[in-house]
Amino acid sequence: MPSPTPSSKPSPIPTPTPSPKPSPTPTPTPTPEPTPTPTPQPTPTPTPQPTRKPSPVPTASPRPTGPIDPLSTEKLPNPKQYVEKRGAWPAESSLPLVYKADLQRWKGRPYDDNALTGFTVVLDPGHGGKSSGAVHGGKREKDSNLAISLLAADYLRALGADVILTRTVDEWTSLYRRVGISGLLTLDRAGGFFPGESWIEDLRADYNKMIEVNLDNVDSRLGNIGYRGLAQGIGVNELWRRHLDLQHQINDVIWISVHSNGSTDTTKHGLTLFFNTAASTLRTENKFLSEKPICEVWPVNPAYNLYNEAERHRLCDNLYTAIVDAVPELAVPAGGRYIYHGNYAFTREINLTAVLIEIGFLSNPADRAIITDPQQQKTIAEAMVRGIYNYITR
Numbered sequence: 001m002p003s004p005t006p007s008s009k010p011s012p013i014p015t016p017t018p019s020p021k022p023s024p025t026p027t028p029t030p031t032p033e034p035t036p037t038p039t040p041q042p043t044p045t046p047t048p049q050p051t052r053k054p055s056p057v058p059t060a061s062p063r064p065t066g067p068i069d070p071l072s073t074e075k076l077p078n079p080k081q082y083v084e085k086r087g088a089w090p091a092e093s094s095l096p097l098v099y100k101a102d103l104q105r106w107k108g109r110p111y112d113d114n115a116l117t118g119f120t121v122v123l124d125p126g127h128g129g130k131s132s133g134a135v136h137g138g139k140r141e142k143d144s145n146l147a148i149s150l151l152a153a154d155y156l157r158a159l160g161a162d163v164i165l166t167r168t169v170d171e172w173t174s175l176y177r178r179v180g181i182s183g184l185l186t187l188d189r190a191g192g193f194f195p196g197e198s199w200i201e202d203l204r205a206d207y208n209k210m211i212e213v214n215l216d217n218v219d220s221r222l223g224n225i226g227y228r229g230l231a232q233g234i235g236v237n238e239l240w241r242r243h244l245d246l247q248h249q250i251n252d253v254i255w256i257s258v259h260s261n262g263s264t265d266t267t268k269h270g271l272t273l274f275f276n277t278a279a280s281t282l283r284t285e286n287k288f289l290s291e292k293p294i295c296e297v298w299p300v301n302p303a304y305n306l307y308n309e310a311e312r313h314r315l316c317d318n319l320y321t322a323i324v325d326a327v328p329e330l331a332v333p334a335g336g337r338y339i340y341h342g343n344y345a346f347t348r349e350i351n352l353t354a355v356l357i358e359i360g361f362l363s364n365p366a367d368r369a370i371i372t373d374p375q376q377q378k379t380i381a382e383a384m385v386r387g388i389y390n391y392i393t394r
Contacts, residue, residue: 068294068298069294070294070295070298070299071218071220071225071294071295072293072294072295072298073219073220073221073293073294073295074293074294075290075291075292075293075294076289076290076294076297076298076300079289079290080290082234082289082300083286083289083290086234086235086300086301086302086303087302087303088282088302088303088304088305089236089241089302089303089304089305089306090305091278091305091306092306093245093248093249093306094238094241094242094245095242095245095246095249097249098190098193098194098249099189099190099193099249099250099251100249100251101251101252103251103252103392105118106118106119106392106393107393107394108393109393111159111386111389112159113158113159113160114159114160115159115160115389115393116156116159116160116161116388116389116392116393117159117160117161118160118162118252119161119162119252119253119392120161120162120163120164120185120252120253120254121156121161121162121163121164121253121254121256121388122163122164122165122166122181122182122185122253122254122255122256122352123149123152123153123156123163123164123165123166123256123258124149124165124166124178124255124256124257124258124346125142125145125146125148125149125150125165125166125167125258126141126142126145126257126258126259127141127142127145127259128142128145128146128167128169128170128171128172128173129142129170129171129172129173130172131172133145133259133260133262134260134261134262134361134362134363135262135362136262136362136363136368137362137365137368139362139368139371139372141259141260141262141362142170143170143372144260144359144362144371144372144377145258145259145260146167146168146169146170147374147377148258148359148377148380148381148384149165149258149381150165150168151377151378151381151382152258152381152382152384152385153165155381155382155385156385156388159385159389161388164181164185166178166181172214173214174210174213174214174215174216174226175216175345175346176210176213176216176226176227176228176229176231176345176349177210177211177213177214178257178346178350179207179210179231179345179346179349179350180206180207180208180209180210180211180229181207181211182247182255182349182350182352183203183204183206183207183210183243183247184204184207184208184211185250185253186243186246186247186250186352187200187203187204187207189250189253190246190249190250191203191204191246199239199242202239203230203239203242203243206229206230207229209227209229210227210228210229213226213227214226215227216228218232218295218296219293219295219296220295230243231349232298232299233297233298233299233300233301234285234288234289234297234298234299234300234301235285235300235301235302235303235304236301236302236303236304237299237301240301241304243351244304244306244349244351245306245351247350247351247352248306248307248308248351250352251353253352253353254315254352254353254354254388254391254392255346255350255352255353255354255355256315256319256354256355256356256357256384256388257346257347257354257355257356257357258357258359259356259357259358259359260358260359260360260361260362260367260371261358261360261361261362261363262361262362262363263361263363263364264363265363266361266363266364266365267364268361268363268364269330269332269333269360269361269364269366269367270330270331270332270333270336270338270360270361270367271320271323271324271330271331271332271338271357271358271359271360272332272337272338272339272340272357272358273316273319273320273338273339273340273355273356273357273358274339274340274341274342274344274347274355274356274357274358275307275309275312275313275316275339275341275344275347275354275355275356276307276341276342276343276344276347276348277307277309277341278303278304278305278306278307278309279341280341280342280343281303281304281307281343281348282303284342284343285303285343306351307347307351308351308353311353312347312353312354312355313339314391315353315355315388315391316338316339316355317339318387318388318390318391319355319357319384319387319388319391320338320339320387321387321390322383322384322386322387322390323359323380323383323384323387325383326379326380326382326383326386327370327376327379327380327383329366329367329370330359330360330367330370330380344356357384359371359380
């Protein structure tokens, strides 16, 4: 996929396919998607306790002299003060532990129709509709993303998994519509442990609006203004921290965003995977405070520090190993990296075990022949599912 337009929470270098917060042109009316159906909930661990208040930290950066227009296309005055004083949330949850599936129930299961029963996999085919992704040799990334995801969904269901697809046809699906889908799934799983809590309903309303508006753009120079909700800006406020902390507890769901890469260098090839870490997110956020317009970075909030980086890395390892075993031509060059840390909307605003996979480079003729061949797509999808199975059962 070609380099995306950076959003308020920017893309990394090197640039993977998806834009963390793209600025699309006016959106067409999307085909409505059903609200995700949750998996049966496991017996929760402890009885819910009252929600703790977050440790005292700054909730936003100090304001410069004069008002800030959140829709301004100018840059922040004196961005260094925001970098120095924005603060960070502690690397601990603001919520009591209310949800924890017993992952041992899946360990050692044979590869059969009961292997993944009770586990949920979200497959997120990148791009769609007006967003084609990478286009090379007459092939569009959005098409192969969807084809491989649909095949993988069928293979996962054959193993008993519950599968959610963020799109099933060629339609526009914004980054923050996808975030909204993940949020509703989370509330279906764990929101009931906080009865009568107004913040749960505040989050639900925000997720629903993200899904309804289905447009990410915040820069008036680029078209209609969309909606990023509580995820707008740099860092996270107290309520969005709760969103991320609650998702952190959901350990029987994984999220895989399916893409293929693109580059002006046609020699680049191979399968790569991406996810956010706290350090990579902080680094790129601070960089973009001085580079991007106010509409992309405002408000400025404390940094978030509770991503489950170890599980994300383990999922990446399992996916890479399984797919490259099945299709050795997709291995990265000897000595090359296949896992990258950066700042991607999917794995920044979705705090499940979430990763982004780039199945080779459409810009590379050899990779493109594999990615777009129907039989090879089946092989890739089967191998992806084998990697998911290995991650869950070993």
